[in-house]
Amino acid sequence: MKKVTRFFWFCSGAHIGTLKKYPIEHNKFVGVGATIFFTALFASLSGGYAMYFVFSGNPFAVIFAILFGLIWGTAIFNMDRYIVSSINKQGSVNSQILQATPRILLAIMIGIVISRPLELKIFDKEIRQKLKTAYLKGQRTKIDTLQKTYQQKYAQELGKNNDLKQEKDSLEKDINRSRFLLNQEVFGDKTNQTSGIVGYGTYAKQKADVLKEKEDRLKTVTADLDKMDQYLSDRKDYEGVNGTRLFTETQLDSLANVAGFADRNWALGQLSYNNKGTRDLDTYLAIAFIGYLFILFECLPVFVKLMSPRGPYDKALAKIAEANTYAAEKDRERDMLVTDKTYAHSVDVEFENRKQIITAQAAYDLEHQTYD
Known part of the structure; x- marks a missing residue:
């Protein structure tokens, strides 16, 4: 337990040597450190899960996810530790709140970033269903769109094909009717369109010729219709109309499994709306409260530091900081004094050197002086 306690003290950013002298403060910093540690742990899981979807399908996806999760969790841990340890308890309440405001905003952003990938995992089943519906x-x-484009592009050919079908249907009806009249004429059935004479006479030959013309025309129309159908079928293949089909359930499951982070994030946002486009309050609150929980969890160490009264540890830490500041000032003054003495000494040395040079020059001139 001593090792665990010291570890959580380290996580809280406390000065362990000073904190050990005040047992009344131990539990508070253990709680703060544990909160920071578990926030970093959740951040590591969240970042690793997000990175797993980024590299989904890659054989090294798990390795990348673990590495990124550790790096991300360490970064969040270091940031949280700095946020909590940098809050100064020496000022007034208003100054402390003002000091903590940017840190709270940063903690809120971290909470949002951490919570999103975990929300994706929590609502994984609903997200898959939403993705399948969206893909379908x-x-x-x-x-x-393909059908509309195809119909617009080949409107003339489709119109001609429709005319051929109508003509074929009309010819088939006329042929059946003409064949029936020919039979009546041959068997001598008296009607307003037959002579009533039995046998294959003049009127029967006329009706047979009309029937033959219609049958020949039907063959021509059928051949043209087959060619047009084949042409339009080839055009459908070329335009992709024939090759595009609705996804099967197996295909939808496969697409949902390989969906990327952006698609899943979009689907999570769409879960808050029903089929009518209005907000589904229950689902929205369920998703929102998970995010709020992580934001609160991230801001909790800052709130604990702000709400806790100034204890003996804070006072001792302030005295240590004041002593260190005083020592630093003295060191600076001593360094400046040493610098001034060094500068004065260097001036004296330079003066002596210049004095010796001038004296030597004067002696040289005196020795080599010439008289007129």
Whole structure:
């Protein structure tokens, strides 16, 4: 337990040598340090999970996720530790709040970043279903767009094909009707369109010729229709209309499994809305409260530091800081004094050197002086 306690003291950013002298403060800093540690742990899991989806499908995805999770958790740990340890308890309440405000804003941002990947994992089942629905809807839209483009591009050919179908249907009806009349004429059935004479006479030959013309025309129309159908089918293949189908359930499951972080994040946001486009309050609150929980968890060490009264540890730490500041000032003054003495000594040395040079020059001139 002593090792665990010292570890959480280290996590809280406390000066362990000073803190050990005040047992009444031990539990408070153990709690602060534990909060910072578990926040970093959640950050590590969150960052690793996010990175796993970034490299999803890569054989080294797990290794990348573990490495990034450790780095991200360490960064958040160091930042939280600095945020808490940098709050000064020496000023008034207002000055402490003002000092902590940017740190609280930073903690809120960290809480949001940490909570999002974990929300994606918590609502994984709902996200998959939302993604499958979105992919299926997108595929329907794609098919409708291809069909519309195809119909607009080949409107003339489609119109001609439709005319051929109508003519073929009309010819088939006329041929059946003409064949029935020919049979009536041959068997001598008297109607307003037959002569009533039995046998294959003149009227029967006329009706047979009309039937033959219609049958020949039907063959021509059928051949043209087959060619047009083949042409339009080839055009559908070329435009991608025939090759585009709605996703099966297996395909939708596969797409949902390989969905990236951006798609899953979008789906999580869409869970807050129902099919009518209005906000689903229950789902929205469930997602929001998870985010609020992590934000509160991230801000908790700062709030604890702000709400806790100034204890003996804080007073002792202030005295140590004051003593260190005083010692630093004395060291600076001593360094300046030493610098001044060094400067004065260097001036004296330079003066002596210049004096010796001038004296030597004067002696030289005196020795070599010439008289007129």
